[in-house]
Amino acid sequence: MKLDRRLIWAIGVIGLASVLWLLITIGLIASTLAPEQRALVAEQLAPRFVLIGMTWLFGLVSIAATLRWLFRRYASAPARLLEQTRVLLAAPQAAPMNHHGTKETKALAEAIFQLATQRDTLRADVAEQIAQANFSVQQEKSRLAALMAELTQSVVVCNLDGRIILYNSRARLQFKALSVAPTLAGGAELIGIGRSIYAVFDRQLVAHALESIQQRSLRGAASPSAQFVTSTQAGQLLKVQMAPVRNADAAGGVAEISGFVLMLENVTRAFEEEHLRDQLLHGLTEGSRSSLANMQAALDMLAYPDLEPPMRERFLSVVREEVHSMSARITDLTQQATQGLKARWPLEEMLGADVLLASQRRIEARSKRSVTLENLDAAIWLKVDSFSLTQALDYLAMRLVDEFDVRFFRLRLQASGNRAQLDLIWSGQVMSTETVMSWEMDSMRFGLDSTPLTVRDVVERHGGEMWFERERIRHEAFFRFLLPLASVQEQLEATQILQNDSRPEFYDFDLFQSSDQSSALEDRLLNELSFTVFDTETTGLQPSEGDEIIQIGAARIVNGKLLRQESFEQLVNPGRLIPAATIPIHGITQNMVKGQPPITEVLPAFYTFAQDTVLVAHNAAFDMKFLQMQERHTGLVFRHPVLDTLLLSAVVHPNQESHRLEAIAERFNITVLGRHTALGDALVTAEVWLRLIPLLQAMGINTLRQAREAAQKTYYARLKY
Template structure:
């Protein structure tokens, strides 16, 4: 622990004062003695000067220890009480102070805590009254959040600077498909509160659309909008419809534009299908024109009555050849159009039980036969085209009813390795393998309705298998479909869309008030900046001696809020063994990083995630050293401004004995979860940083430059890695 400079100064002053006092005392005594007596005294004291000096040193040490005890009890304790009181002022809810000091300061701490508790009660009363008064506004806000979340179309709302202030679940998933590293950042480097939409769209394209809207507003259009189609960096074709967000003036009329809404559709597949249909139609038209001309010419020649027999046979041969050619061309087009039809409905993540319920309703409605469900695993998620799959099962049930008068059916679903088994079961007469194959290959027909798709087409569309089996003991038979399971990530995302527990994280309307400023980042207020709070787990503590990153975790803070769902978390293969001694600390084993991307693949995604933000970390010098050592390998220089919560804690709380992350979190009454995981530590550090901002502002530290300057003056800034 560092010693307070004031204590050292006090001991030095007391030491000098005792030396002066001792010198004056000796001088006064010797002035009263005769010369012979002085000589005798000097003769007696000279051998004992070392003992006198040693006694002085011991006395000074005793005085210093006493002063240190008094200083800690009567000077440092009140200073700590001041810092704890500042924490109470900045905290949303008072926590017990646990003050260690004199009886008087402990009593004062109790009184301060009581006042803070009364303040919290008053805050709660005021908050309750405000909540009651704004119930109508909150209801409208909830309706908007619900509407945005349930939409199946991607919606993104931006301010005029192109900063995202709202987006829905569908947009988050769609931006993941646009990412160049979807398995790493998961699209988080493209979409997020406060991020720029220009990471996806060209700035000039958006500006042109806004200009078009302005012109339509000028012409008096009531609901102006603009549309454009663009290609993303990932090669996807996006169709965007833009609508303005306008202020409302005192008269209730719409005023100037403050932002815009983008409704996005990925039209890549639709465009490719349209292009294929155009090519097929063009090929059929051009190829058929010549065939029809040849047929017409041959028919005209055959109309002559005096045409000899060899010539007649020749022209009949032309007709046959051209008809065969035309028939082959039409057949080829039909097959290609069927392939397009099979891909018309994309595979989607669905709960297996929902697929069976839909099939049950369809078979019962069409065939008037009862269908029961059995052995349904409620945890199975399928990746299927539910429409064509239920259509195929309904078709097979219809054929069984029509040809074998089956009285009832059962549907069964269970997991089988990496796939799921879906069985259509019946009791009664069974058919031959030839009959099954013919049903498989016939186009599906339902009375007057028909489709060129076959059951085999549906199976191939899913990359699965289908066969017929008998159970002779039970006198049962069934069709079994092997279907793909949704991946764990797809199940999670589908669950989020269905149950939607994350609405409030996806909007921040306060960003309508922000604009890009021309001033340097250092001059920006701390409350205005966006932050990427990150942490790393490593193989050891010596980055310059070969230790490597094994995990990176990060969260974003925008507009004074921690966006918990806009996070970055990735395990990294260090290319070396993880020391056994470090595994109990971070919990990451060699098996966990085997097959994971190396740091040169992860850092570009993290760099994009942290773009246009200030980096924040606890003991940032350690984490930044690992990033800097990778500059040659990746070509990426993390030139972002960096803030360190360790140093800034020492700025606002210089009298606290510990500035470890756990100690700071305890002072701020922050619950620590996932300690020594990269993302867990990043989340705690972000909470700490948000609590530090008002304390820094109370000390007159308002800008990024002031915060960095204050941090560099602390004792802990001397640490190097």
């Protein structure tokens, strides 16, 4: 702990006072002595001046040590108690203060803690009353969030500044596909609460669509909307429909527009298919025009009555060849168009187990027969039209019950290469191949209900196959459907949607009230800013001597809320060996970074993730040095404003002995999870920063500029890397 200036001044004053006291004493004694006595005393003391000085110095050191002990016990203890009390004022819940001081200050700390506990009880009572009063409002918000989360269409809601205030799971996956590097950190750099939609769309394009909506609204349109198609940086084509969000409570009864809703559809594949069809039609038109011209010329020659037989046969051959050529082109176009229609039929990614369960319920309900399931593998995802597929299985089961009185069925699913085999199994009488073919080609009927679809149509709709087999040894038979598996990316996206049940993180309605300020970022209030809190794990502590980043983790704070789900976490291949001594600290081994992207690929994604925010880190000078060392390799310069929780902790708690992240978290009663992982440390740092903001404001530090200036005046700001 560094010495307090007041203690240094006190020791200096006592030292000077003791010297002055000694000189005055010597002067008074000398004034009572005769000249001969003074000479004799001086002669005796002169050789002993060093001993006198050492005695004085020893006495001064003893006094200084005593003063330091007294200062720490009686002067620093109240200061520490004051800082701990301020922590209690800012903390959402009081934690034991663990105060070390005099008996009186310990008793005072206990009394303060009891008062804080009473305050927490009162707060809880007030919060409960407020919660009850706002229950209906929150219920409506939750319903809206639930509805948005379950929609299969990508929906994004923005305020008038283009800041995202709500989005659903499908939009998150949509933006991931639009990312230039979708595999890095989950493609998390484009979408998030408080992020600007203009990272994806051109500002002028959105402004034009919004202006069009406003004009239609002024003309009295009940539900004005606009749509446009735009391309993204990743080369994707998006069809966007925009609708306004209106403020019905505006003065004068005029419904003002406070934001807009974007419904997104990726039409890249549809555009490519349309372009291919246009090419096919163009090829057919041009080829047919040439063939028709040749046939017309040949027919004109055949009209001459005196045409020689060899010439007549030659022109007839031309007509036959051109007709054959046109027929081949039309056949080819028909086949490709048919494949396109099959590809355009909407197939959904679905767990194979869910398909079996749905089929089991349907067959048991209609046929009154028992159906057992085999191989319920949760890892198998199908891309199917589940309704028509269950219809086909139900239809075949009904035919078996009606014509062969089958008593029970089994459904089996297993992967086979890049396809899945779905079997409807039964025991009983053997049927002929002709019977199977007739069932396959007949329209499916279910009692009085019928559908024009056949089992063959369903199979072709999936681009699969279906056949009948017998197992003579087991006296069983089965229909086997060969079905497409969902791609790995589709399985991942569907899994993310199914496991995503933290909806409140996806919206912040308070951002409807925010707008871009005209003042510079430095003069913005801290509680108005958005922050990216980040941390790095590295191979060592010397960035200038070859140590590299091996992991980056970050989370965002928007509107005073930590958005845990909008996090950035990515391992990095450092291009060098990780020292064995550092592995127990961060837990990252060489095998874990093998095959991971280098920092030159990760840093651009992190730069986009942190765009338009203030960077926050603990001991930020260390992390920023590693980022600055990559400027030459990546061309990215992090000019973001930077705040350091280590420095700001020293600002609000100058009398605390430690400003390590664990010590600060303990003071704020923050649970530390995932220590020495990049994302874990970033989340703890974010919680610390949220606690520091009200303490800084209580000291009159309200803006970004004031916070940066206060941090630079602390003792720890001298640390360099």
